[in-house]
Amino acid sequence: MDEASEWVAVSAQPLAPDELAAWATRRDCGAVVTFCGTARTTSTFEHEIIELDYETDVDLAESRIRAVTARARERWPEVRAIAVHHRIGTVLVREPAVVVVVSSPHRREAFEAAQFCIDAVKRTVPMWKREVWQGGSAWSEQSEDVVDVGDLAP
Amino acid sequence: MDEASEWVAVSAQPLAPDELAAWATRRDCGAVVTFCGTARTTSTFEHEIIELDYETDVDLAESRIRAVTARARERWPEVRAIAVHHRIGTVLVREPAVVVVVSSPHRREAFEAAQFCIDAVKRTVPMWKREVWQGGSAWSEQSEDVVDVGDLAP
Amino acid sequence: MSRLLLLGPAREAAGVRSAEIDAASVGEVIALATVRFGKPFAEIVAISRVWVNGVEASPDQGVGPSDEIAVVPPVSGG
Amino acid sequence: MSRLLLLGPAREAAGVRSAEIDAASVGEVIALATVRFGKPFAEIVAISRVWVNGVEASPDQGVGPSDEIAVVPPVSGG
Numbered sequence: 016m017d018e019a020s021e022w023v024a025v026s027a028q029p030l031a032p033d034e035l036a037a038w039a040t041r042r043d044c045g046a047v048v049t050f051c052g053t054a055r056t057t058s059t060f061e062h063e064i065i066e067l068d069y070e071t072d073v074d075l076a077e078s079r080i081r082a083v084t085a086r087a088r089e090r091w092p093e094v095r096a097i098a099v100h101h102r103i104g105t106v107l108v109r110e111p112a113v114v115v116v117v118s119s120p121h122r123r124e125a126f127e128a129a130q131f132c133i134d135a136v137k138r139t140v141p142m143w144k145r146e147v148w149q150g151g152s153a154w155s156e157q158s159e160d161v162v163d164v165g166d167l168a169p
Numbered sequence: 170m171d172e173a174s175e176w177v178a179v180s181a182q183p184l185a186p187d188e189l190a191a192w193a194t195r196r197d198c199g200a201v202v203t204f205c206g207t208a209r210t211t212s213t214f215e216h217e218i219i220e221l222d223y224e225t226d227v228d229l230a231e232s233r234i235r236a237v238t239a240r241a242r243e244r245w246p247e248v249r250a251i252a253v254h255h256r257i258g259t260v261l262v263r264e265p266a267v268v269v270v271v272s273s274p275h276r277r278e279a280f281e282a283a284q285f286c287i288d289a290v291k292r293t294v295p296m297w298k299r300e301v302w303q304g305g306s307a308w309s310e311q312s313e314d315v316v317d318v319g320d321l322a323p
Numbered sequence: 324m325s326r327l328l329l330l331g332p333a334r335e336a337a338g339v340r341s342a343e344i345d346a347a348s349v350g351e352v353i354a355l356a357t358v359r360f361g362k363p364f365a366e367i368v369a370i371s372r373v374w375v376n377g378v379e380a381s382p383d384q385g386v387g388p389s390d391e392i393a394v395v396p397p398v399s400g401g
Numbered sequence: 402m403s404r405l406l407l408l409g410p411a412r413e414a415a416g417v418r419s420a421e422i423d424a425a426s427v428g429e430v431i432a433l434a435t436v437r438f439g440k441p442f443a444e445i446v447a448i449s450r451v452w453v454n455g456v457e458a459s460p461d462q463g464v465g466p467s468d469e470i471a472v473v474p475p476v477s478g479g
Contacts (some may be wrong), residue, residue, distance in 0.1 A: 032184065033187035036203070040263050042210045047265075048188070048283075049203040049274065056196045057274065069411050075471060078455055109194050111201075120211065126284050129202075133276060141473050143409025154410055157479030160450055163457070224331050224381055229393060232377055295395050297331025306334055313400030317379070 021084055022098040030100050030111045039096035039118040046122035048129040052113040054106045059156050062148035069103040069112060076101065079139045081087045082164045083135040087117075090169075094119045098133055101142065101161040112144075139164045175238055175250040179230045183252050184265045185216075193250035193272040200276035202283040206267040208260045213310050216302035223257040223266060225296045230255065236318045237289040241271075243321075245282040248273045253286055255296065293318045325386045327356055328393040329352050329372075333371060334365040350382030351371055371396040403464045405434055411449060411472040414441040422470075427451055428460030430470050449474045 022038065044157050052069045084097045098116040106112045112138065117129040139162055146157040176192065190203045208221045238251045252270040260266045267290065271283040293316055298309040334340050337360040344359075346352040353373060357365045373380055374393040382391040386392060402421040412418050416439040424430040429452060435443045452471040453456055464470060 031191065032203070036186065036205065040205070040207055042262050045207055045209045047205040047207060049186070049205075050280070051194070051201040051203075052188065052276065053194055053199055053201060055199045055274065070412070072406055072408060074408070074469065075408075075452075075455055097475055108196050120209065122206065122284075122287060126204070126280065130276075130280050136479050137476075140476075141408055141471070142475070142476060144477055155477035156414075157410065157475040157477055159475050161473050203356060226328055226393065229328070229330075229361070229374075229377055291398075291400050294398075295330055295393070296398060297396070298399055306336075309399040311332065311397040311398050311399055315395050315398055 020096045021081075021129055022096075022100070023077050023080045023084065025071065025073045025080070025098045025103060027102065027104040027129060030102050030114045032114045032116070033109060035100065035114055035116040036096040039116045041095050044095050044120055046117040046120070046125040047116065047118045048122070048125040049116040050113040050129050050133050051112050051134065052128060053140040054108045056108055058146050060146060060153065062146075062150065062151065064146050064148055065108060066147045067112060068107045068145040068152070069101070069106060070145070071103055071140070072146045073103070076140050077141060080100055080136060083132055083139060086135065087132050090131065091119070091122045091124045093121070094128045097128070097132065098114045099136060101136070101140070135164055135167055138162055138167065171253045173192040174250045175235075176250075176254070177231050177238065178254045179225065179257060181256065181258040184256050184268045184304045186206055186265060186270070189252040189268055189270040189292060193270045195249050195272055196290060198249050198272040198274055200274070200279040202274045202276070202279040203241065204269040204283050204287050205265040206287065207265050210262055212300050214302065216300075217259070218261060218300050218302055219262045219268060220301045222301060222306070223255070223260060224297040224299070225257055225294070226230065227257070230294050230296060231257065234290060237286055237293060240289065240318045241282045241286050244285065245273070245278045247275070247278045248282045251282070251286065253290060254293070255289045257280065257291070277322055288323055289318055292309045292321065324388055325352055326391045327352055327385045327397075328357055330393060330395060332396045333364065333367045333394040335358065336367045344363060347385060348382065349375060349380045349386055353382070353388060353394075368394060389398055402466055404407065404469045406469055406471040407473060408473060409476075410474045411445045414438065414445045421442055425463060426460065427453060427458045427462045427464055427470060428464055430464060431460070431472075433460055446472060
């Protein structure tokens with residue numbers, strides 16, 4: 016696995032899914048799967064959400080994401096490139112808060128690894144989300160302990 | 170389901186995955202999954218592929234694709250927008266030949282429906298591919314009958 | 324005259340993308356096309372499905388002037 | 402002095418994002434932080450995990466000046 020097959024970033028910059036997908040596209044790959052987790056209006060609150068506000072420690076979050084991508088490599092060795100970018104700070108409705116891109120020679124591995132990565136990121140990366148509506152805001156319902164990637168069901 | 174939740178196209182135009190994903194992103198959706206099937210160098214032939222050449226009847230292919238998206242709607246009623254674009258004619262290595270985009274409120278349905286759509290498109294849409302290398306070309310190994318979407322395992 | 328649509332390897336074997344054929348059934352259309360386009364085409368037809376207006380058809384299905392008959396060779400799938 | 406990192410709701414309850422705390426164990430760091438930041442913070446701590454340098458830690462684990470202790474409240478997951 017060459018160095019340039021992994022791209023993890025947590026930052027306040029707007030995300031660029033098309034740039035990540037272009038980066039992940041390789042001459043020997045027939046499949047590129049891109050997942051965008053986008054801010055949406057609906058929530059557990061009785062308000063129409065207008066933006067989300069994400070908070071974390073960047074170093075800690077990036078190191079936890081790298082544990083997820085390392086695990087994905089073990090499970091799907093055919094996978095070529097993996098990018099996981101998470102935005103922090105304010106994310107407007109319809110903007111992506113997180114993007115996962117996986118490329119591989121065949122599509123099954125790309126789909127499986129991409130879904131694994133986003134599922135695992137949600138459960139293993141410390142990342143808190145405030146939901147903001149007209150006139151108020153609150154933390155999203157916080158109910159799950161952050162676990163280690165090794166604790167996830169295989 | 171509003172009219173603008175479905176976008177099917179078969180044409181010789183270069184594909185624009187980011188444009189499709191932007192179109193599919195809705196205020197009430199938290200997930201957008203994009204699959205790009207890209208031309209790659211490796212094949213069953215002993216040559217390095219430099220481009221692919223796709224051939225079909227556009228009307229027939231589009232109508233078969235619409236049968237696939239209709240079936241996806243039945244299986245995943247939560248899904249909001251589905252785009253399936255297939256390019257015909259010459260597709261260079263690293264360029265997408267087919268793009269599937271699915272948006273939904275939650276990510277599981279988007280992943281499942283996107284994977285279903287591309288799997289079903291490959292099996293139910295009449296589409297022939299020539300592999301082109303330096304100094305030669307041949308049809309890809311053609312071994313599977315084109316079946317109806319209703320014949321696919323549920 | 325029904326319209327015969329020749330796709331992919333069938334188009335290549337026949338040398339044309341479509342043809343007008345005057346016949347009463349699917350089987351007759353295919354038989355006449357095989358006479359017209361020769362052995363390489365017959366070999367492709369032998370492994371192909373035949374659709375009428377986008378729906379798989381049997382040889383004895385009747386066809387008329389507004390019908391489109393397509394020869395659909397196998398695809399690479401996968 | 403160990404560095405205490407306060408994340409999400411823990412940061413909000415404490416009013417600060419990090420603090421320097423002089424203590425010998427994880428349990429002692431948390432106890433001193435609870436005294437300093439009061440009841441809302443104690444309530445968050447009660448439902449949080451505690452990590453040392455990114456790895457979950459037990460209260461009796463020893464800590465030194467180069468260690469970073471993080472209070473990690475539950476996330477929304479899903």
